[in-house]
Amino acid sequence: MHNQAVIRHIVGWLKDYTGKARAKGFIVGVSGGIDSAVVSALAARTGLPVLLLEMPIRQQPDQVSRAQAHIADLQQRFTNVSGMSVDLTPTFDTFAAGVEVDEHAFPNKQLALANARSRLRMLTLYYYGQLHGLLVTGTGNKIEDFGVGFFTKYGDGGVDISPIADLTKTQVYELAKELEIIESIQQAAPTDGLWDTERTDEEQMGASYPELEWAMSVYETHQPEDFSGREREVLEIYTRLHRAMQHKIQPIPVCKIPETLLG
Template sequence: MREIDIKNTSKEIQKWIKKYLKSANADGVIIGISGGIDSALTAFLCSEALEKDSIICINIPCESNPEDYEDAKIITNAIGKELYTLDLTTVYREFLNQVKLLVKDNQIASANIKSRLRMTGLYYFAQCKGIYLVAGTGNRTELAIGYYTKYGDGGVDFESIGGLYKCEVKSLAKLLGVPEKIINKPPTAGLWQGQTDEKEIGISYNELDEIVYRIDHYLDLHDLNAKNVEKIIKMMKSAEHKSKMPPICKII
């Protein structure tokens, strides 16, 4: 893995956020605060880069663990921001009740609905507030392997930490003072009870970071676990469509 200057990286990201919002003539940002480290770091960076009154933080539970809300409160309290709450559990359950009349349920498909409902809530807030942008909270490791929902948590206006590998997210979070409870919390997408990222992917983030980093930089992979390397290469290939605009059939 590379070694980056964490302090300088923090300043560069903050500068980039400020510049991007200015170029978009945006009034501010909407951040979905899940209670995890990625949304926490995004909130802390935006808080450093922008005026406090131009940041809106929202927690959107959807059959979520109540502890996630408490963690989200810890994050927003740390940056001096109010936390709005939009509970979509009832909406989600009614949606499933209706769709199950038409098609057999699928765990992943059902879980992805949660992410897409949250995206809808964030953009509703953004549009109602004026020219507000939805801040993405994806890191490079997860974006590379497609570990996000298309048109869900992948439906955002910008990704300020999208160039950081997961281990770098942790280092930067420590630098900016993200609470230890949040930093040490097992990463989870919150798609179902007991779900964790590493358990679902089947590889630790330390190993995942190393594999993705080496692939990104065309470095030798032979000393790594061959089975896991093959798995990640397949995931990256399968996820390519997620980061591209839909292809258009051109008529000449």
């Protein structure tokens, strides 16, 4: 990949789209992870106003420290970048207490609460984005957004623009080096930060990003039965996740009423 050319292309695309949308700049939720770090660094290079918003919810200390260090680093390097931290833990705790249910009766309760965290952050991003005339800028990559659906519908999937959604995770890491993202973020294991305990993306999905990228490359032409061992297992994982995520990317089904019933 021609990293510098890709960077220039994305930065130009961001500037062009912002002009057409008549927006002032960008707001990015910064998590301490590689994707949000790369997106915010790209947005910073447009020269337009960029607001980096950290939104901890019962966050692991290492995630908080990485996010804060990244914000400080970009603010030092770019005068158009500003940062904010909004502690959403009290708000989330109030919500969680208000919707408390028996976990034995609802075994998917913790997943529902994890998705609620993401949707609360989306709400916060749009609130501050509207206040400042900024576009909510997505941080999803190609594998997450179009491969396995590793995002929350109307959570981190609720954005105005997606600058890195055509890049694999491996390619995002390549850009991170080129953009001189702080080393602690480049070395950190990917995690969505939606759980009280540390859960890496690989632990949740059952495969690493390079494995899923391989699966995505062969999905259209091969079946799991074409492979053996770990390759077969990974393609089975990818196939299951890809089929389950279609409701996240397909248009919302609309019930069409026959004209004969409307007349």
